[in-house]
Amino acid sequence: MRKYLHLALGVAAVVFATAPFAIHWAPYEVTMGLVQKIFYFHVPSAILTLVWALVCGVASAIFLFRKSKYADYVAVASAEMVVLLGSMMLVSGPLWGRKAWGVWWTWDPRLTSSLMLWITFLAYLLLRRFGGPGSDKLGAGMALFGMANVPFIYVSVNYWRTLHPQTTVIPNLVPPMAGPLWFAMLGFLVFSLVLVTLRAQLEEQRDRVEALYLAADES
Amino acid sequence: MTVDFTRLGVHDLGRSFGRRRALARVSFACEAGEIVGLLGPNGAGKSTLLSILATLLKPTTGHVQYGERTADVAGAALRARLGMLGHDLYLYPELTARENLLFFARLYGLADAEARVAHGLEKAQLAERADDQVAGFSRGMRQRLALERALVHGPRLLLLDEPFTGLDQASAASLVARLRGLRDDGCLVIVATHDLDVVDGLLTRVLYLRQGKLVAEEPGEGGGGALWERYQRVISHS
Amino acid sequence: MTDFFRIAWLIVKKDLTVEIRSLELVLTTVFFAALCVLVFAFAFVEEGRALDHAAGGILWIAIAFSGTLALGRTFERERQAETLRALLLAPADRPALYVGKLLGVILLMLLVQVLIVPLVGLFFQAPIFRHPGLLGALLLTGTIGYAAVGTLFAAMLVRARSRDVMLPILLYPIAVPVIIAGVRGTAAIFQATPDEPMARFWITLLLFFDVVFVTLALWTFEPLMTE
Incomplete structure (x- = not known):
């Protein structure tokens, strides 16, 4: 386990060290110019926000119905990752929006649903922190409901407002731009995987410390 | 079962x-x-x-x-x-003694709910106050009623x-x-x-x-x- | 199955009896909802005229806020003499308990709406009698969805610390689709040239929301309520 983690950390380090050059050498987009480069940062964080949110929902369901402690550790770790990556996405997005649409924020479906997803997971973390004993279970319920809510938020905001570039942009990207994008994506993926694994392990250790305290109490 | x-x-x-x-x-x-x-x-x-x-x-x-x-x-x-009488008495103060017992008897799905409730009220010495709201009861009366509530289904x-x-x-x-x-x-x-x-x-x-x-x-x-x-x-x- | 509905009805009847005796929830919630409408009137009425589309938004915010209050109080009442423990101790189906509490909350919220819908009509010149069927369907489906999520969260928060603040924190992000659908649907009915297909679309969305979240709540109630 440790060996793989070191390896993954190495890969992430190499990607993060070299990605700036790859992004620098990628061609300038005609209309957006330099701002388009945000894309290599914004898209991976956005996609991975959704991926980790899904992981958290699935882990929460497993914890709730199978009572697996490890699933709960993974759920906490991935929820924190959602908030972290979501923050990156929400900071980098408006920079793009300012140039593309002339406003920092707009109530477009994708923006609004991302914001709501981020807020749902902030609420989850608040519950875990301040809910007192039993909040692990309550959090699992919250994550599950938050998951089921994503399509509803999307559809409802879609009918309410619509500016964000369609996702069809990515498959149709010219290779000189697609290369750096996927490269950056790899870096983000590997790095977040390392962080989540470490965070889940930390949570496990914390549980073990609690158990040891209890055992020490007894003897 | x-x-x-x-x-x-x-x-x-x-x-x-x-x-x-x-x-x-x-x-x-x-x-x-x-x-x-x-x-x-x-x-x-x-x-x-x-x-x-x-x-x-x-x-x-x-x-x-x-x-x-x-x-x-x-x-x-x-x-x-199972029957349990907790430190908090598990009674609804707005309901009468009889309603409290009846509610729980029905919740337990007892066939002869009315008869059991009447018996319970008798045992709790609350037959006369059966249709008064529990909010007006003294601690002792509530305690007796709560015991009958816990016993209404004849627990083991x-x-x-x-x-x-x-x-x-x-x-x-x-x-x-x-x-x-x-x-x-x-x-x-x-x-x-x-x-x-x-x-x-x-x-x-x-x-x-x-x-x-x-x-x-x-x-x-x-x-x-x-x-x-x-x-x-x-x-x-x- | 008949046992399921018998238990649920038993809970509803008990809650109604308690409420009729004390009137605490009805009076406080109605008053609070009316105050909400008033406060928003001060914000959104200029020179004697309400801003366009303000009516629908104010109506649904009042529903959401007063709903939170009603949910919190409903379960606080079950906590006072720990009667919730007695309910969980009974051999009854746990999801039936959930449905019983849910119906009680829905009834209370609908009762509040009976008062604040005319109030919104009065203060904001909203044409509330233009499409009573559509408006009613919108309010009913929205209330069911909101209460379905709220009842589950309020029930599971009964034992949690800082539950008063936790309920809105957890409930509002999940209830966003209900608010959007309610506000947009109401606006579609109230606007100068009403847009019926739009209102129907929002009602359909709310129906889907209700089905998904009631199912999910029934499914998770048992594991969430065991300590």
């Missing part, structure tokens, strides 16, 4: 809340026809133990056996055989948490008599209490709890002196 049992087995039971251990490695067994006393200072884990026995709380370690079964397997059918295992609090001597004596009657009917009664003088002579067995641990187990009578003397001896020496 009906579940019945005459024996309660507690094996290595433990429960912790975060870093606080409420109960540690408690094991004992008892039979129908016994009145078991749980004695110990505040925070000894008496209420936690009762909650676990009532299936309201899951233990972190160990398990409880109701006859052959455990709570995980039997679930609702097992809960139909009766769990009582401080049932003597707020009772005057006459009410306490009638509660003691009621518990004796239940024991003779084959009910297994477990009572957590501080009122040592009242239960002296009632208990068939005494379990002493301290800081979540079972520190001693004694027969109800004999063993030298009144119950409070024995209590002092056990709790200060453990």
Whole structure:
């Protein structure tokens, strides 16, 4: 386990060290110019926000119905990752929006649903922190409901407002731009995987410390 | 499915809340026809133990056996055989005494709800005040009503948490008599209490709890002196 | 199955009896909802005229806020003498308990709406009688969805610390689709030239929301309520 983690950390380090050059050498987009480069940062964080949110929902369901402690550790770790990556996405997005649409924020479906997803997971973390004993279970319920809510938020905001570039942009990207994008994506993926694994392990250790305290109490 | 049992087995039971251990490695067994006393200072884990026995709380370690079964397997059918009188009385103050009992009798799906409720009101000496709201009752009256609420479905295992609090001597004596009657009917009664003088002579067995641990187990009578003397001896020496 | 509805009805009947005796929830919640409408009137009425589309938004905010209050109080009442423990101790189907509490909350919220819908009509010149069927369907489906999520969260928060603040924190992010659908649907009815297909679309969305979240709540109630 440790060996793989070191390896993954190495890969992430190499990607993060070299990605700036790859992004620098990628061609300038005609209309957006330099701002388009945000894309290599914004898209991976956005996609991975959704991926980790899904992981958290699935882990929460497993914890709730199978009572697996490890699933709960993974759920906490991935929820924190959602908030972290979501923050990156929400900071980098408006920079793009300012140039593309002339406003920092707009109530477009994708923006609004991302914001709501981020807020749902902030609420989850608040519950875990301040809910007192039993909040692990309550959090699992919250994550599950938050998951089921994503399509509803999307559809409802879609009918309410619509500016964000369609996702069809990515498959149709010219290779000189697609290369750096996927490269950056790899870096983000590997790095977040390392962080989540470490965070889940930390949570496990914390549980073990609690158990040891209890055992020490007894003897 | 009906579940019945005459024996309660507690094996290595433990429960912790975060870093606080409420109960540690408690094991004992008892039979129908016994009145078991749980004695110990505040925070000894008496209420936690009762909650676990009532299936309201899951233990972190160990398990409880109701006859052959455990709570995980039997679930609702097992809960139909349990009665609990908590420290908070589990009564709706806005409802009348009769409505309270009827509500719970129907919730338990009892066929002869009305008859049982009338019987319960009689036993609680509340027949005349049956249609008054519980909000206007004294602590003693509520306590008697709450006991009948816990007994309305004729449970096999009766769990009582401080049932003597707020009772005057006459009410306490009638509660003691009621518990004796239940024991003779084959009910297994477990009572957590501080009122040592009242239960002296009632208990068939005494379990002493301290800081979540079972520190001693004694027969109800004999063993030298009144119950409070024995209590002092056990709790200060453990 | 008949047992399921018998238990649920038993809970509803008990809650109604308690409420009729005390009137605490009805009176406080209605008053609070009316105050909400008033406060928003001060914000959104200029020179004697309400801003366009303000009516629908104010109506649904009042529903959401007063709903939170009602949910919190409903379960506080079950906590006072720990009666919730007694309910969980009964051999009854746990999801039936949920449905019983849910119906009680829905009834209370609908009762509040009976008062504040005319109030919104009065203060903001909203044409509340233009499409009573559509408006009613919108309010009903929205209330069911909101209460379905709220009842589950309020029930599971009964034992949690800082439950008063936790309920809105957890409930509002999940209830966003209900608010959007309610506000947009109401606006579609109230606007100068009403847009019926739009209102129907929002009602359909709310129906889907209700089905998904009631199912999910029934499914998770049992594991969430065991300590």
